[in-house]
């Protein structure tokens with residue numbers, strides 16, 4: 305098992321800076337999830353660690369050893385791709401055995417390891433099949449089996465579930481959590497599904513525009529996002545962001561003139577952004593946040609009302625059994641401790 309550490313790691317393609325100089329340490333055995341919008345450089349960071357891209361600057365160490373110039377096969381890492389990348393002409397057994405064959409392992413060892421890995425991923429009955437005769441979920445399990453058969457110290461996963469339907473994603477999410485416990489390997493997992501990030505990660509790395517914006521435990525990032533990029537990346541449905549003017553150390557004015565108490569933050573007269581998560585709005589007849597229902601989504605255990613406010617709609621979570629008609633005016637309040645305030649540069653203003 306091994307820690308992964310990058311320092312000053314950067315990547316440009318020609319004039320395009322894809323990854324700004326990045327420092328990040330992932331502890332031995334940790335499950336770290338990298339999230340962020342499309343194109344923010346998540347895959348590039350992963351591919352640099354894997355050795356599939358050459359850094360423009362910086363160093364990479366795995367298990368304390370500098371591997372910046374090492375070939376991918378000499379880094380003790382394995383990677384699982386979104387596209388599975390199985391060999392169509394080989395059986396499941398042949399696909400799983402492939403990395404061991406390339407490494408020149410003896411036949412009996414290959415047979416033993418393939419059987420053990422197949423059993424742990426529930427693939428034993430499928431060993432003689434070709435990839436085309438498998439479902440998407442089965443194919444992805446084969447690609448995971450192939451990645452772990454060499455017992456890598458570090459497992460890198462690039463959006464491994466994005467080609468699967470939602471039911472299978474949930475099942476495979478449980479599978480990854482189990483696999484992590486069983487293998488004890490360091491796992492670095494790239495996704496833009498924040499639910500996967502929240503449920504799987506020991507720590508989440510939020511990236512935006514080629515930068516690491518914040519690193520922390522899932523609930524810490526949810527409760528205390530350091531900036532707007534992190535607030536947007538964590539939480540589903542997304543946090544409501546409302547342009548406001550700070551009118552008192554503990555109050556802001558919304559575009560419609562209403563005043564919201566935000567707890568003492570001590571900056572007045574400035575333009576800021578107020579962040580309120582849909583689950584933190586509560587129905588209140590005299591609440592400051594008001595709007596007519598434009599769209600209503602029922603999920604069963606809960607519902608979401610989209611209020612036709614300006615400039616953007618505000619989404620509020622309601623109980624599942626709440627009846628609402630379109631156009632109905634609703635009012636909500638929020639506890640000051642559940643508000644987030646960001647300055648003009650998007651940095652969190654903490655109480």
Ligand SMILES: Nc1ncnc2c1ncn2[C@@H]1O[C@H](COP(=O)(O)OP(=O)(O)OP(=O)(O)O)[C@@H](O)[C@H]1O
Nearest residue numbers: 317320322340341342343344345346347348349496
């Ligand atoms: N070989 C390349 N040449 C030029 N630009 C590239 C190359 N590979 C990636 N990029 C660019 O680098 C940026 C980051 O890409 P990357 O794949 O790391 O993003 P990502 O965060 O993983 O996005 P997604 O979630 O969409 O996969 C993108 O703007 C992409 O177009």
